[in-house]
Amino acid sequence: MKLADGLFLESCQEVTTKYPSIKYNEIIGDNCCMKLVSKPEQFDVMVTPNLYGNLVANTAAGIAGGTGVLPGGNVGAEHAVFEQGDSAGNVGKDKIMEQKKANPVALLFSSALMLRHLQFPSFADRLESAVKSVILEGKSRTKDLGGDSTTQEVVDAAIANLD
């Protein structure tokens, strides 16, 4: 799609000139997905148009652990709204709601992103390391991470880990 995606690339190239210290390269969507599944560590920050972004974000999320753990945010000129990274497959599961077994990790990380956006990096760091150590320990994990805990148990463990 030479004109449409071409315009997107032109715009990116214009901005890149203002940040000479940051490396910039371009990659075609299908090639990108292929590389993501074989060697995701080669990517750092990826900027995409709308549809490809949806696909790439969900692919990357699947590789990294799923929608239950990944944070996200929506940023505008005047406002910002933070939510879990992707909603694929994790919205409206009545059974999980009833049993109170939803995974709160994604939203906790998203709130850490919000704290960073508000320029409270130390609070964000504390929150993130607490949640990360809970996951690392492996004792309090919800079903999508292979455990059997409830939401409350995960949150309690995170609070206990706050320093």
Next chain:
Amino acid sequence: MATHLLRRVLGSRSSQILSATNPNPNSALTVARAYSVDTTPIRATLFPGDGIGPEIAESVKKVFTEADVHIDWEEHYVGTEVDPRTQSFLTWESLESVRRNKIGLKGPMATPIGKGHRSLNLTLRKELNLYANVRPCYSLPGYKTRYDNVDLVTIRENTEGEYSGLEHQVVRGVVESLKIITRQASLRVAEYAFHYAKAHGRERVSAIHKANIMQKTDGLFLKVFLFLMIKYRLLDCKSMLPCINFGLVYLQCCREVAEKYPEIKYEEVVIDNCCMMLVKNPALFDVLVMPNLYGDIISDLCAGLIGGLGLTPSCNIGEGGIALAEAVHGSAPDIAGKNMANPTALLLSAVTMLRHLELHDKADRIQDAILKTIAEGKYRTADLGGSSTTTDFTKAICDHL
């Protein structure tokens, strides 16, 4: 000769033969099978291509000869001048050859630079009316990737969708791109998908889309699937299961039909879900059918799951039963002529060609030999982490036949 024609006719119209209109579909196929002992050689067009193309094409010829597959290869090369009849470097004779033989194998072709001609792939696609790109993706035993349990087939609509080439600048800085979905093209690829699933014993066909957002275009693509689901139900093909996610209008119809077949699971798959599920658990999928853009991305993603384009077979299906199998990797000019190239992709594509011709026994023999050779690990080309030459690898496959 007559049997050869019979097989060709059945090959291209087998979807109709398999339908309820033919009173004895089984007998027609057994007649074809009885005559399919290969005494008459099959004519096939071969485009060795550029770079490593000729070397890997040699491998295919060697393996086929060893396996007793009688194919008369008509070799064609990309010309050095633009043929005005085709507006590309592919000559009219090359295209006529494929149209006549109805079967072809294509190696990697380097894209010639310059203007005033169509790209090679575009020429082939338009002139031969190649409407479906089929890629069987299965994990190769012995070649470890992060995913061990991949066994799926991607079928991508290859003529329209987002790649219709209709873009225009509205004003400076604003571009519009048209996505075209037609009932005819959707029906054609969907019919092929169900036919393929039935012919190869697959159990599920999933239609991938974003009809919740693109309600009219993807919605039409899905409506076609509902139509076919009903059609195949009438044939009592209970193994046909489309996993469909409809735009809001068709959701109700889909659930109603699904209710009549409680033994079949009902699933809804949107493109973003599909991506996520593919990288978390590719075993969830069987046959995927997609419009052009999603198909482009998903089929490359699936190739990445099993080890990359160097190992992925691909086959393009055209109107009138034409099948053009191809290796989708590049021509690798840096290793051309050095006997280092990996012929796996072209070999596996040639196997899909044999399956299209319904020579399943030969196809299985050759495929098993290839998989065994890779699994053993003794002979592997450089890209798979080994140090064998192309000829050694080919010989190892022949030995395994």
